[in-house]
Amino acid sequence: MIAPEAMALYKRYGVLSEREAASRYEVYRHAWETTVAMEGGCALDLARTFIMPAALRLEADLAASVRRARDMGRGDEARVRQYTRAADLVDRLYGAMEGMEAALPRGPADVVRHMAVLRSIVDALEAITPDSYWPFPCYGEMFFNFSN
Secondary structure (H helix, E strand, O other): OOOHHHHHHHHHHOOOOHHHHHHHHHHHHHHHHHHHHHHHHHHHHHHHHHHHHHHHHHHHHHHHHHHHHHHOOOOOHHHHHHHHHHHHHHHHHHHHHHHHHHHHHHOHHHHHHHHHHHHHHHHHHHHHOOOOOOOOOOHHHHHHOOOO
């Protein structure tokens, strides 16, 4: 918006003065920074209060399943793989939440990067978490459940 090429176009067509363009740029930039900070804070809150508790519940139940299989002398390889996958994602989620918390005061570029990391981990967790554990409606429920 304030690139020299854009300023030349504004001037040529009498759209905005340089001062008007700079003013609009500052207003838009401030709005974007405010929005990104709010979204980053919301993402962190959702991860802390909804996603992490659901992921910890899944991890605990998978650990119990591994113990029960071992106690009964049954093979536990698949259960251990599933537990390990969930536990790794829980650890990564915790790290991503810490990263997001540190990114919030640093500004929007950092927040956007950390939101993408957080989102990829949450998406991976959602893919392995049964609907009964997941705190939010899945896409199928949102798009195709008309009974409520």
